[in-house]
Amino acid sequence: MCEMCGSTEQPLVTVTMDSGGTVRHRQVCQRCARSDASTVVRRPVRMCVRCDRITDTPVLVSEVHQNPRPGFSVYACGDCAPHFPPLPDVFDLL
Ligand SMILES: [Zn+2]
Ligand SMILES: [Zn+2]
Incomplete structure (x- = not known):
């Protein structure tokens, strides 16, 4: 859920907000990410x-x-990535 407007719109993006020296990461919808000029989409x-x-x-x-x-x-998060075996392109075998 978007931390700024509460929208459940997907996908959410992680933005970095620098508010007075305190850097915070927030998950917001793309609309909020665009509308807030102070946010920086890092990656x-x-x-x-x-x-x-x-x-x-x-x-x-x-x-x-x-x-x-x-x-x-196909991407996985850092938590899940270790669970994937290092197989080369299993989908190619289908
Ligand atoms: Zn939002
Ligand atoms: Zn994951």
């Missing part, structure tokens, strides 16, 4: 493929290739 956020949480420290765990469509990358 792109991703949804963890395992726990569905939005993480600002995404770890690439797999790349999916679906010819002829362009492939996409």
Whole structure:
């Protein structure tokens, strides 16, 4: 849920707010992130493929290739990433 307006709109983004020297991280909707000029989006956020949480420290765990469509990358959060075996592209075997 957005910490600024309470919206449940997804996806949420993590923004860094510098309020008088105190740096805080907040999860806000994209509208609030855009509307507040003082917020700085530090990095792109991703949804963890395992726990569905939005993480600002995404770890690439797999790349999916679906010819002829362009492939996409699968990300996990830092907590879940260690649970993924270091398999090369299991999706390619489908
Ligand atoms: Zn909001
Ligand atoms: Zn996760």
